[in-house]
Amino acid sequence: MNKKHFLYILAFIAFIFGCSKVREGFLSDTIRYKDRVLYAKKGMTLTQSDRINADGSTPPLTFKMSNLRDIATGAPAPQEFFTQYEVMVFKTGEVFNPDTDTTVELLNKKRELQKMTPMHFNEISGQLSFNRASSNLPVGEYTFDIQATNVWGTKQYESFADVHVVEPTTEDVFELIYTASSASNSSEVFTTLKAPIVTAKRVSGDGARVILKYVDKNGRSFNPAQGQVIKRGDRPFFETYAKFNPVQYTDTAMICDFEVAPFPLQKYVTPATDWGYLIYYRIPMAFVAPDGLANHNVNPVVSFRLKMEGTYVVTVQIPDVTRIN
Structure with a gap:
């Protein structure tokens, strides 16, 4: 092949490739x-x-x-x-306010049913x-x-x-955030106790209810209905986070119908303190004996969240105290 023919072939190849469109982009x-x-x-x-x-x-x-x-x-x-199924959601721009949304009627003004897949x-x-x-x-x-x-x-x-x-697991629907406990005498001098053991069980998919039990190291329930579990001053407690329905006090538990998940829906924040989701209670000294301590109240503190509706039993076991009576 002479040089002239070779150049013709190169020119033809260049023409062919020059006419071919280069594909744009990459997938x-x-x-x-x-x-x-x-x-x-x-x-x-x-x-x-x-x-x-x-x-x-x-x-x-x-x-x-x-x-x-x-x-x-x-x-x-x-x-x-x-x-499409009906699902209760907050209206656009509306948010839950635990201080003002204190009844189901007030809450429902901010919510609506929407159909969605x-x-x-x-x-x-x-x-x-x-x-x-x-x-x-x-x-x-x-x-x-x-x-x-x-x-x-x-x-x-x-x-x-x-x-x-x-099906969601307990870990999916229940988040334990914090636990602590202390004993205090009549002069409000505090002694640290072992942290409570907190367990949760979702017993039903119906409703939006949490049954909160405080028990001693032997599993014996304290009796809220008889004042064996009481509030601690101005610190947050069960109904701080959902005021839609009165908390029921039974001989073994406190029952809160919280209406909307997650519960608590929002942290409790005052001008002076961000309390997070903390729940404070006291078991008076007349009803409890901490190991090695006489005449002391017991002050369990817990923080947890329930991430979907349903009926739950949450048990707070204080491992180093015994119920009296």
């Missing part, structure tokens, strides 16, 4: 969630996945979710995923979220496909991630 084959399995905890206020990691793909991207199906059978997901897919971020309506979903394991689009074009990703619909 990765390996976009993904941080965790492939996404958990929908039934009835929780909000369960939300991470954003989709675009793995360097050119923004902006949009996503579409499709073909939600049972992992084991391949059958379409149950209709409950796509059915249990699951929502964000087409911009790819986040998958579940709300209170998820209590209607059947427990099971599901998978779904994703379609991603950007300036490069569109790609389909089959079996992109899985959704496991599960």
